Amino acid sequence: MTTSPDSDFHLNRPGALIAALPAVLGFVPEQSLVLVTLDRGELGCVMRVDLDTALDDHLAHLAEVAARGAPEAAIAVIVDELGAGCRMCNDDHRFLAEVLTDALDGQGIELRDVHVVERIAAGARWHCADGCGRGGSVEDPSSSPVAAAAVLDGRRLYQRRSELQDVIAISDADHTAALEAAIVEAMAARAKRPRDDAATRADVEAAMVAASAAARGERPSDADAARLACALRNPHVRDVLYALAVGSKAAQGESLWSTLARSLPSPWRADALVLLAFSAYARGDGPLAGISLDAAIDCDPTHEMARMLDEALQRGMRPEQIRELGLSGFRVAARIGVSLPPRQPFDRRAG
Known part of the structure; x- marks a missing residue:
């Protein structure tokens, strides 16, 4: 950091x-x-x-x-x-x-x-x-x-590293195991449907609705969690959602990624962890970003964004530089017709 x-x-x-x-x-x-x-x-x-x-x-x-x-x-x-x-x-x-x-x-x-x-x-x-x-x-x-x-x-400061790790730890192993079957079923159903801009737009909008609910303390239903897990496998969906970290609803997005990181099974959990890491990194919380990226790489060692962010963190790249990566999400959103929350001015105290 x-x-x-x-x-x-x-x-x-x-x-x-x-x-x-x-x-x-x-x-x-x-x-x-x-x-x-x-x-x-x-x-x-x-x-x-x-x-x-x-x-x-x-x-x-x-x-x-x-x-x-x-x-x-x-x-x-x-x-x-x-x-x-x-x-x-x-x-x-x-x-x-x-x-x-x-x-x-x-x-x-x-x-x-x-x-x-x-x-x-x-x-x-x-x-x-x-x-x-x-x-x-x-x-x-x-x-x-x-x-x-x-x-x-x-930022919250923890007495031990294990307390920071608990922030992203699976909260209910039995529930997470049960979700895997629902995700596999949802993926099979999605494979039969076309993957076009309309489908990407629908997934992004569903994620934004879920983020708003998560900020109110509402957990996604199993069906919604399965849909989100499938949606986050789509790099175009993720590209748009990275933009939430630099928008006025950043806290809503981070609430959802944190919830999914504690409930989704591997390898789908990796996408939620990377989105959480990106959001934390963008606001200057290097410790949470680092812990999340370690867990994401454990889930999916081939995850390109996880590797890239981990490299940036180890190089000491500053949060304002990372925030620039989120701007590409606004361009993708405009192309597929999604309206995102406005960009948030960067607070240099977080750098």
């Missing part, structure tokens, strides 16, 4: 940088390695991986992803509740810092600092991994300028 910190936020204050990480990631990282790239004096791409026995295998990939944004440098934070205060663990942290330094050097990226902290909370102590002797206190994460900006943009 990419963010533009407040002028009071300084990258040369480790306590402030560490305190900002929950707001950037969307949750409080635990037992994690967090890599922060620096882009013209601002936070660039922020990536997190678990601290586990397979971490060494992830470092080369982490460096490759970081290099895609051509950052000027990077800073790493090791969040290790089990080992931050353990003297015997210092060697492990130092070795990890050395391996990460080598991986980033291979990509032409300078690793300026590696900080170690037990947990990310006000008053927690941090120290440098290389034994330089520097250390200090973590500032209050809830008072971070980045956290304030996130709340102002309407």
Whole structure:
């Protein structure tokens, strides 16, 4: 995710940088390695991986992803509740810092600092991994300028990554399994009918009606959910619906995609997850976009839009650039005779 910190936020204050990480990631990282790239004096791409026995295998990939944004440098934070205060663990942290330094050097990226902290909370102590002797206190994460900006943009911050994952988790496995039969039946029926602009228009309009109902807290019936699952397989339908994310009814669309993401079976769930990811990304919610894209790729590894958005997110592409992709939906809508909600002016706080 990419963010533009407040002028009071300084990258040369480790306590402030560490305190900002929950707001950037969307949750409080635990037992994690967090890599922060620096882009013209601002936070660039922020990536997190678990601290586990397979971490060494992830470092080369982490460096490759970081290099895609051509950052000027990077800073790493090791969040290790089990080992931050353990003297015997210092060697492990130092070795990890050395391996990460080598991986980033291979990509032409300078690793300026590696900080170690037990947990990310006000008053927690941090120290440098290389034994330089520097250390200090973590500032209050809830008072971070980045956290304030996130709340102002309407983003919810979670205590754990698992809580963020729960936002898109299947809510009723039995109901989802039952929906699969209804979707297969609906697809068979649709295969007998022509796929033309009139059919695309009808599907888009049905989705917009369902989005309005979802915003009122109404769930689609099984028949409507099956129809929507089939409709979203049509790339022309999806192209139009991406435009909802940049229109005045964006919240309605996101309500529907969230509902479908928690109820549809694979592979149809992938389309709802990608639409949810696009909507979240367009309004600056990188954490929700990332979680949704991970799930979409798990559902359908060949989904082109999921792969493209994931690449954009990893490169640190800004939300206003992603919003431009939604504009093509207005052109498709005009061609097939669908009236979409007007385009919403971009709020630069979300970038």
